[in-house]
Amino acid sequence: MRRIISVLMENEPGALSRVVGLFSQRGYNIESLTVAPTEDATLSRLTLVTIGNDHKIEQVTKNLNKLIDVVKLVDLTEGAHIERELLLVKVRATGAQRDEVKRSVDIFRGQIVDVTSNMYTVQVAGTGEKLDAFLQALGEHTIMEVVRSGVSGIARGEKVLSI
C-alpha cells in the first residue's frame, strides 16, 4: 500500500542523510521525498511517500522514530488528509496547439506561468493522480520537460503535527 509519512525533524546538517540512509540500508523504497524548514527555523518537515505492506510500514515508522533527529512523525494515510504535488511542465505550443494546450490547462485548473513564441510553461497542483492525468491529456509529443515537487500533505480537520 502507498503511504504518506510526514516527519518533523531537527533542522540539522546530516539529518536528511540519516533518513535517506535508513531507507537504502533497510531496503525500504522511497517514491518521493520533499523537505523544507518550517515556521520554526529549528525544525524541518519532510514528507515521504513509500510503498509497503503493514508490517514493512510499521518497521519504517519505528526505525524513523529511532533516529535521534526525528522529533515526531505521522502516517497521513491512516486518516483523512490533503495531498498536494506541484508540477511544472514545458510544452510545445505553436499555432493551433496553443489553444488546445490552454484548454487542457483550464480543465485541470492549472496556470500558464511563462510563455515564448513556441512554448508554454504550465503549473498544476494536485494529487499525484491528477498530475498524471494532466500529463496524459497533454499527449507525449508536446512535452519538453517535466518537474514534479514530490508529494506533501497535511491531515484534515483539527489534527496538527507540531511539537
Place this chain on the structure above:
Amino acid sequence: MELLSGGDMLVRALQDEGVDLIFGYPGGSALHIYDAIFRQKEIKHVLVRHEQGATHAADGYTRSTGKTGVVLVTSGPGATNAITGIATAYMDSIPMVVISGQVTSDKIGEDAFQETDMVGCSRPIVKHSFLVKRAEDIPEVVKKAFYIASTGRPGPVVIDVPKDVTNPADRFPYEYPEKLRMRSYTPAGKGHSGQIRKAVALLLSARRPVIYAGGGVVQGNGAELLTALAQRLNYPVTNTLMGLGAYPGSDKRFLGMLGMHGTFEANTAMHHADVILAVGARFDDRVTNTPGKFCPGAKIIHIDVDPASISKTIVADVPIVGTVQSVLGEMLEMLKSSDDEPDQSAIVDWWRQIDDWRERHGIYAAPRYRTDGEMIMPQEVIKAVYDITEGNAFVTSDVGQHQMFAAQYYLFDKPRRWINSGGLGTMGFGLPAALGVKIAHPDSEVVCVTGEGSIQMCIQELSTATQYHLPVKILCLNNQALGMVKQWQEMQYEGRLSNSVYEESLPDFVKLAEAYGHLGMKIERREELHDKLHEAFAIKDRTVFIDVYVDPSEHVYPMQVMPNGSMRDMWLSKTERT
C-alpha cells in the same frame, strides 16, 4: 568562567562525564587533543597498536563494567580503522563514544590529506553522530553523546572534531551542562502496566513455558530480576549467545544456549513451547532458524527497550516496550501479589519431558565428543579451563568453532563475564577485548579463547599487553584451519576446502609471544593437557599464550539444519540428525 581551548574543553568534558580511561591512537588531526591529554592526570590513555584494537578494547571494558567506553583516533585511516569495532559495538548494542579527529573545517570536502567523511562512513553503524562546528559546542555535544550512547538501546556515537576546533590559540568559556533536554530523543522507561499484567496472566497459564533471554538482560542489568522470576515460577531458561550469564549457567533450570549451535534441549523446548517469554532478545536469524517454522504453537511475550526490535522478524502476541529492569521488576511485584499459580502438574510434566531430552542428546548429560582418542578435543580444553578457573574467569572470545565451544562448555553464573562479538561476528575481537576487561578487573582471571585464525587479526595488541602490563591468558584452540569455514565446507560443499587452510604457514606462537615479552606454551599431547593448563593458570603476573593443538576434524554440534529447518531440526553429530 574559565577560558579553555577546544582541545582542553574536550578532555575536560570527558573528565566531567566521569571518564578515566581512553583507548586510542594519535595522528595529525588529533594532536591538539593529544596535547590536552598530556597536560592532565585524571584520564589515562591506553595506546593500542591499531585503531580496531582501541574500539574492541573499549568494548571489552564496557561489556565487563557497564561503563561507556571511549575511543580517540585521528582522521582518515585512523577513523576508518575504527569502523569494524564501531560496527561490532553497534550490532551488540554496546555504548561507546568514538572521538575522531578531522581535517580543518576549511579543508573539509577538498580531499585533503587524511580526510574521510567519518560521519558518512559510520552513519549506518552508529546510534548517532556529531560533526563539531564550533569549540563552544563541545561540552553539550559530549554530554549528548554519552547520554545517547548509554540510554535506551545503547550503541556507539561518533564525535568528529575538525582540527581547527581544537586549536590551543582560541579559548572560550567552558561550562559543562548539568542537564540535557532533547525533544527528539526519549528512551523508553517503564513498560505499559496493562501489557505487563497480560503478560503475567499468560505466563501463569503456560503449560510448556520457556524463558528466552538475550544480551539486553546483561546490558540492562536485569540478570538478578530475571533469575528471581525464573526461580519463582520454576520455568526453564535459555540464553542467546549474547545473553550467557543472564541466568546462572550451572543452575538446573538452565537449558543452555539456543539457536544455531544451541543445545538439543533448548532448541527442542523452544519448538514445543506454548508460551515464550523473550527478554532483551531480538529473534536473530541465528536463533530462529526459518522464521516461518519458528515455534509453531507458542504465544510470545516480548520485552525490549527498543520498539523497533519488537515484531521485526517474529510477531509478538504481548509486546512490552520498556527497560528490562522496570518491566521484570513490575512482573515480579504482580506475581507476588497474585494468588494465581502455574499449573504445577503441567510444569512437572514439562520438566520431565525436558529432562528426557537432556538425557537423550544433551551436551551436559554426557560428553558428546570422542573421549578415547589420542587427540585433544577442543571441548575438553574449555571444560578443563572452566574447572581450573572455577567458573569465575572473564572469558572473551574470537569467532569460529572455538567461540561456540567456549559458549557451550564454559558455564557463566554471572552476567558480563562472557564477552564476544555475537552480532557482527568479528574475528580479531578477543585479544583487545580481553585487554579492556583486564584493565577494568586487574585482579580477575581474564581468558581470551581464540583460534589460530582469529588471533592473527589483532595479534599486534600483544604489544599493548606488554606496555601496560596486562597479564591475560590467551587460549588458542589451534585446529590449523579456519575451522568454522571448514566445517561448513565439509557439510555443504562436499569437503572442498576453498581457502580455509594455511599450508604450513602458521607462525610459532610460542616464539611470537616471547618476542613480545610474554610466555608461550604449546600443548600437543592429550595426557599433558591438564598439567600444562594448571601450570599456565598458576602464572598470574605474565601474559601467557597457550597454544593447544586440538583435533582438526572436530565439528561444532548441535548445528541447526539450514536452510528451511525449524528450531528443533539439528545435526547432532556428523552422522546423526533429529
